[in-house]
Amino acid sequence: MGLSRSRFASALLVSTQANPHHLPTSSAALPCVHCVCGVPCARVRVEQGLGGMTGAALLGRADFVAAASPWRRRLGGNPFTSMPFALSCRAAYETHAGSFEARWHKLRTLAPQLSRTAASHGGSLRFVPAEPQCCQAHCYIRGSAEQLDAARDEVLAELDIKLYNKLRACGVGPGKDECYFEITVGPNNIEIPDDVFVHAWSCFFEALQKAESS
Missing domain, CATH: 3.90.1150.10 (Aspartate Aminotransferase, domain 1)
Known part of the structure; x- marks a missing residue:
């Protein structure tokens, strides 16, 4: 993926843990790239194969990611803070990215x-x-x-x-x-x-x- 620490954490913080567009996912491997509503994007699950707590990184155009973010609340995936998930996932990613x-x-x-x-x-x-x-x-x-x-x-x-x-x-x-x-x-x-x-x-x-x- 080639994400820096800050960019990876940011992607996790704005990602939706639900999957409103039924995106095929990469299950913590190479990111699967698809088009949703004509917008290229990728969704990377981090709990499978990486060992992160749970969650996913939704990568794509800034306006598309921003539009997806409210679906966390709508579908019940709205923790008080996502930071523990982001830190766990970042550590797992850095361990296994190679x-x-x-x-x-x-x-x-x-x-x-x-x-x-x-x-x-x-x-x-x-x-x-x-x-x-x-x-x-x-x-x-x-x-x-x-x-x-x-x-x-x-x-x-x-x-x-x-x-x-x-x-x-x-x-x-x-x-x-x-x-x-x-x-x-x-x-x-x-x-x-x-x-x-x-x-x-x-x-x-x-x-x-x-x-x-x-």
Whole structure:
């Protein structure tokens, strides 16, 4: 992002913790840039992947950011002071800013490998966006929540690797037969070799195949 300390704190202080325009967010990685009402802007969440308390930085034209600020009060995100959040987020940003690009490239490398692994076992693992724009993406996978969670837990018991925390929604996707979860390359797992991820997901789809055939 290249923000100075003062500019980063200022951006956090005027940012909206709600998301009135339903902006896609970067989840504390490279900022996702979009156009809202024809205005280029970026929104960076700082609690995911960075370790900040909570909140987001809304970056864009001064008049656009000023127009977004009242939505904090309208949607209930109006603390007495935002300074503790700003300080926490700034410290987290300064700690991890140097790893953003490497984490992004890590996920871009992993995404096609994991999708191919799923296909080789007759399964499906679909990334949205197909080519990750930051170090987090949504993953869509076919199957029931019960079967998917059971396969995840089997891999956890066998390899001590938890592939995802929780499913965000089920019955979604073009065929309404997918569940999705969030995948993030954070500061603690960027050093894990790609083949560890691939092997764990291979075990997952093997477990899923057994469950579906039984």
